[in-house]
Amino acid sequence: MRKREDFVPMKTLECRGITLSDKQTKICVPITGTDLEEIKEQAEKIANMNPDVVEWRADFYDVKDNDETEFEQCLKAINDNLKKIPIIYTYRTSNEGGEKSIDVDDYCRLCKYVSEISEKYNVAMIDVELYENKDQKNIGKLLLDIKSTGVKVIGSNHHFEGTPSEKDIFNVLKTMEEAGADICKIAVMPKEKVDVKTLINASKKANKELNAPIITMSMGELGAVTRICTRMTGSVITFGAGVNASAPGQPPCEMVRFLLKASESGKIDCNVALIGFMGTGKTTISNALSRITGFKEVDVDQYIVEKEGMAIKDIFAENGEQYFRNLETQALRDLQEEKETIISCGGGAVLRDENVEILNTGSVIVQLKATPETVFERVKDHTHRPILNNDMSVRHITELMNQREPRYNSVADIQVNVDKGDRVETCYYILKELEKTGHFSVE
Numbered sequence: 001m002r003k004r005e006d007f008v009p010m011k012t013l014e015c016r017g018i019t020l021s022d023k024q025t026k027i028c029v030p031i032t033g034t035d036l037e038e039i040k041e042q043a044e045k046i047a048n049m050n051p052d053v054v055e056w057r058a059d060f061y062d063v064k065d066n067d068e069t070e071f072e073q074c075l076k077a078i079n080d081n082l083k084k085i086p087i088i089y090t091y092r093t094s095n096e097g098g099e100k101s102i103d104v105d106d107y108c109r110l111c112k113y114v115s116e117i118s119e120k121y122n123v124a125m126i127d128v129e130l131y132e133n134k135d136q137k138n139i140g141k142l143l144l145d146i147k148s149t150g151v152k153v154i155g156s157n158h159h160f161e162g163t164p165s166e167k168d169i170f171n172v173l174k175t176m177e178e179a180g181a182d183i184c185k186i187a188v189m190p191k192e193k194v195d196v197k198t199l200i201n202a203s204k205k206a207n208k209e210l211n212a213p214i215i216t217m218s219m220g221e222l223g224a225v226t227r228i229c230t231r232m233t234g235s236v237i238t239f240g241a242g243v244n245a246s247a248p249g250q251p252p253c254e255m256v257r258f259l260l261k262a263s264e265s266g267k268i269d270c271n272v273a274l275i276g277f278m279g280t281g282k283t284t285i286s287n288a289l290s291r292i293t294g295f296k297e298v299d300v301d302q303y304i305v306e307k308e309g310m311a312i313k314d315i316f317a318e319n320g321e322q323y324f325r326n327l328e329t330q331a332l333r334d335l336q337e338e339k340e341t342i343i344s345c346g347g348g349a350v351l352r353d354e355n356v357e358i359l360n361t362g363s364v365i366v367q368l369k370a371t372p373e374t375v376f377e378r379v380k381d382h383t384h385r386p387i388l389n390n391d392m393s394v395r396h397i398t399e400l401m402n403q404r405e406p407r408y409n410s411v412a413d414i415q416v417n418v419d420k421g422d423r424v425e426t427c428y429y430i431l432k433e434l435e436k437t438g439h440f441s442v443e
C-alpha cells in the first residue's frame with residue numbers, strides 16, 4: 001500500500017528567474033533540430049506548448065567544425081522564438097547516448113562560450129557530462145568559470161545499457177555535487193521492474209541527503225513512470241517530448257503536464273477497481289497509477305495471499321476454487337472500507353454478481369482489454385496462475401477470454417485497450433476518463 005505522505009519535498013534552486021522546483025516539477029521540452037531552420041521551427045512550435053524550460057540538444061545540430069558563432073546563431077534563434085522561456089544548453093556526447101562525439105577540449109570550450117553569452121540568450125543551465133569528465137583536472141576550473149557567469153551547472157550521467165545499483169546511483173549524484181554541480185542528473189535504463197524501484201529509491205535518498213536538487217529518470221517504456229512520479233523521486237525537472245522525443249520513454253509534453261498536475265493536486269471521490277483478463281496488467285497499471293497519483297493501491301490477490309499465508313495456486317490445490325472465490329468476495333467486502341484506493345482485482349473477481357454489487361458501492365470499474373496473443377506473451381513464463389497452468393496456450397486463453405469478456409464488458413464503467421503496452425499512456429487515459437465522469441479532478 002502506498003500513501004500520499006510518501007511524497008517528498010524537492011530541493012529548490014533559483015535559476016535566472018525560475019525556481020527549481022518550488023511547487024511542481026518543471027517540464028522541459030527538447031529542441032532536436034539538425035539545422036538552423038529546423039531549430040527555429042521547433043523553437044516556435046515548442047514555445048506554443050508553454051513548457052517551463054527548453055533544452056537545446058546541440059549535438060543534433062549538424063555542423064562540421066564546432067564554431068562558436070554558429071552555436072551563438074542557434075541560441076539567438078531559439079531565444080527569439082521562446083518568448084522568455086529559459087534554456088538549458090546540452091551537448092550530449094555519443095559516450096552518453098547523444099548524437100555525436102566531440103573532442104573534450106571542444107566540448108569544454110563550447111560550454112564555456114555558451115556560459116559567457118548565457119545571460120544575453122536566457123540560458124539558465126548548462127549540462128556538463130561530469131561523470132565522464134570527472135577525472136579531468138581542469139573540470140573544477142571549468143565549472144567555476146561557467147558558474148561565475150550566473151548560469152547553473154547540471155552535472156549529468158547516462159546509462160543506456162542498464163541500471164547501476166542504488167548505492168552506485170547515489171554515489172554518482174553525490175560525486176557530482178562534490179565536483180561543484182548545482183543540479184545532479186542521472187538517467188538509467190531498466191531491464192526489469194526492480195530496476196525502476198532502484199532508481200526511485202536512489203533518487204529518494206539523494207534528494208534527502210544532498211543539498212543540490214536532482215534530476216533522475218529511468219528510461220524506456222518500462223521506466224517512463226519515473227518521469228511523472230517526481231513527487232516520490234524529488235526530481236526537479238522532467239522531460240516531455242515536443243516535436244520529437246530526445247530520449248526513450250519521454251511522454252508528450254501535454255501528457256506530462258496533466259499527469260504532474262494529477263500527482264500534485266489530483267482528487268478522487270471513489271475507489272478505482274481494475275478488472276480484466278489475467279495478464280492484461282491490472283497489478284502493473286494499479287502500481288503505475290499509484291506511483292503517479294499517490295493514491296493507495298491494493299492487489300486483491302496479494303491481500304488474500306497475505307491474509308491466508310498461502311500462495312493462490314496452493315489455496316486452489318488444497319481447498320479448491322470455490323473456497324478461493326469466497327475469500328475473494330470477503331476481500332472485496334473488506335476493501336470497501338478503503339477510500340481513494342486503486343484496487344486491482346483478480347481476473348475472475350467480477351464473475352460473481354455479488355462481487356460486482358460490492359464493487360459498485362464505492363468503485364468505478366475500469367476494464368483492461370488485450371488480445372489473447374498479448375496476454376499469452378505476457379504470462380507464458382509464469383506459473384502462479386492456476387487457471388492457466390495446465391494449458392498455457394493462445395488457444396486456451398482465447399477460449400477462456402471468450403467466456404469472460406462479455407461479462408467484463410457488461411460491468412465496466414471505463415474500458416481501455418492495453419495491447420500497445422504503454423503504461424503511462426494507459427494511466428493518462430484512465431485519469432482523463434475519470435475526469436470526464438466527474439470522479440477525478442486536478443486544480
Ligand SMILES: Nc1ncnc2c1ncn2[C@@H]1O[C@H](COP(=O)(O)OP(=O)(O)OP(=O)(O)O)[C@@H](O)[C@H]1O
Binds near residue numbers: 276282422423
Ligand atoms: N503495459 C505493459 N507492457 C508490457 N508488459 C506488461 C504491461 N502490463 C503488464 N505487463 C506484464 O505482463 C505480466 C502480467 O501483468 P500483471 O501481473 O500486471 O497482470 P494482471 O492483470 O494483474 O494479472 P492477474 O489477473 O493474474 O492478476 C507482467 O509480467 C507484467 O510485467
Ligand SMILES: O=C(O)C1=C[C@@H](O)[C@@H](O)[C@H](O)C1
Binds near residue numbers: 277345346348385387
Ligand atoms: O482469472 C482468474 O480466475 C484468476 C486470476 C488471478 O488474478 C487469481 O485471482 C486467480 O488465479 C484466479
Ligand SMILES: [Mg+2]
Binds near residue numbers: 283284299301344345
Ligand atoms: Mg494481478
